[in-house]
Amino acid sequence: MEAAVIGIVGATGAVGQAAARALHRWGVSELRLGGRRKDALDEFALTLACSQVAAVDLFDPAELTAFCNGCDVVLNCAGPAYEVGDRVARAAVAAGADYVDAAGDDVLFQQVARLRPGTAMISAGMMPGLTALLPRYLARQTPGTPQALTGYVGGRDRFTVTAAADYFRGGTSFGVARMVLRNRMRIPETAPQPEELPFYPEKASATAFLSTETERVCARLGIADAGWYSVFAGEHVAAVMRGAADAEALARAAALDSFGRQTYQLIVVELATSSQTKTLVLRGSGASELTGEFAALSAHAVAGKRIPAGVHHAGEILDPAEAVARLRDSASVDDLAVLDGSAQETGCYVEESV
Numbered sequence: 001m002e003a004a005v006i007g008i009v010g011a012t013g014a015v016g017q018a019a020a021r022a023l024h025r026w027g028v029s030e031l032r033l034g035g036r037r038k039d040a041l042d043e044f045a046l047t048l049a050c051s052q053v054a055a056v057d058l059f060d061p062a063e064l065t066a067f068c069n070g071c072d073v074v075l076n077c078a079g080p081a082y083e084v085g086d087r088v089a090r091a092a093v094a095a096g097a098d099y100v101d102a103a104g105d106d107v108l109f110q111q112v113a114r115l116r117p118g119t120a121m122i123s124a125g126m127m128p129g130l131t132a133l134l135p136r137y138l139a140r141q142t143p144g145t146p147q148a149l150t151g152y153v154g155g156r157d158r159f160t161v162t163a164a165a166d167y168f169r170g171g172t173s174f175g176v177a178r179m180v181l182r183n184r185m186r187i188p189e190t191a192p193q194p195e196e197l198p199f200y201p202e203k204a205s206a207t208a209f210l211s212t213e214t215e216r217v218c219a220r221l222g223i224a225d226a227g228w229y230s231v232f233a234g235e236h237v238a239a240v241m242r243g244a245a246d247a248e249a250l251a252r253a254a255a256l257d258s259f260g261r262q263t264y265q266l267i268v269v270e271l272a273t274s275s276q277t278k279t280l281v282l283r284g285s286g287a288s289e290l291t292g293e294f295a296a297l298s299a300h301a302v303a304g305k306r307i308p309a310g311v312h313h314a315g316e317i318l319d320p321a322e323a324v325a326r327l328r329d330s331a332s333v334d335d336l337a338v339l340d341g342s343a344q345e346t347g348c349y350v351e352e353s354v
């Protein structure tokens with residue numbers, strides 16, 4: 001497996017760099033780093049002694065084909081995802097490579113399926129991605145029949161303009177805001193969410209978002225009730241969220257809110273079964289880092305032939321125990337714990353002094 005060539009498109013970005021570093025740490029010696037800015041690629045490659053570098057504009061079909069030729073796996077970390085679409089996947093499949101995408105929604109899933117790839121995984125990010133894997137992991141740790149799932153994901157963090165653009169453009173293509181699942185039916189979430197959330201070290205705003213990923217995980221685990229919430233801390237980000245969908249404004253606001261502060265992402269997952277309730281808490285350094293790490297983990301599994309042929313959502317096919325073992329050991333995860341009891345009981349809100 002160590003000899004497999006993994007090509008990363010978007011290797012100079014926040015997600016791409018995190019993915020490349022993780023793969024390098026795990027001993028992948030054949031990395032091909034791609035992006036438009038050759039000088040930025042060269043500079044980054046110096047930090048990973050074993051990498052090839054190739055300037056590639058993904059809107060140039062000849063350059064993209066040349067990049068993909070000879071790769072065993074192509075990992076797309078370039079964005080915004082709504083602009084990249086399936087063009088990297090098409091080039092990868094045409095070159096005979098397997099494919100992993102750090103982003104991707106239900107539309108991309110269908111597009112990639114039509115390409116009939118060897119093996120492909122999309123949605124290999126923090127959300128969607130980790131947000132499917134962690135409930136699956138928790139279900140295996142909790143005896144009894146799964147009944148209700150609650151999740152919170154977010155924190156105080158930077159946003160690249162690219163990720164902010166996808167946040168505003170992509171949301172509706174893989175879920176619906178302000179909805180929860182009750183008795184297997186989508187219903188509007190009308191209850192106002194408290195600002196004091198379990199495990200969060202400061203007040204934050206939570207908005208229900210029911211993703212198609214959460215619905216699939218619930219269907220697979222037999223869960224009837226689910227509420228999943230996107231969480232943002234920071235007054236500047238809160239102000240942008242109340243206004244127009246402006247990616248540059250969101251990136252600026254997030255930078256202001258993070259200035260001089262420790263950034264963090266918390267994923268809190270509570271699962272109630274017929275016999276007990278458990279809560280999983282993951283604290284990571286940021287969404288880009290967690291996305292890069294999870295994308296790397298996915299590419300590593302594909303390169304190691306541990307994923308069956310066909311198209312998959314990464315968080316729904318990766319082995320939860322293996323993935324969590326790697327995450328626990330990763331540079332972007334500060335802590336990952338499973339606790340007995342509900343999120344409220346185990347992590348009731350206590351504001352940290354700043």
Ligand SMILES: NC(=O)c1ccc[n+]([C@@H]2O[C@H](COP(=O)([O-])OP(=O)(O)OC[C@H]3O[C@@H](n4cnc5c(N)ncnc54)[C@H](OP(=O)(O)O)[C@@H]3O)[C@@H](O)[C@H]2O)c1
Nearest residue numbers: 010012013014015035036037058078079125126127162166
């Ligand atoms: N699922 C999640 O939770 C999550 C979280 C964070 C990010 N993401 C997604 O991850 C993706 C990357 O985000 P990011 O924050 O890493 O963005 P970023 O830091 O702005 O990086 C974007 C990358 O894409 C490359 N790129 C852009 N246009 C290109 C083109 N035409 N040809 C070749 N390369 C191109 C850039 O390289 P050059 O400038 O050198 O061309 C850069 O390496 C986005 O789709 C974002 O939505 C997902």
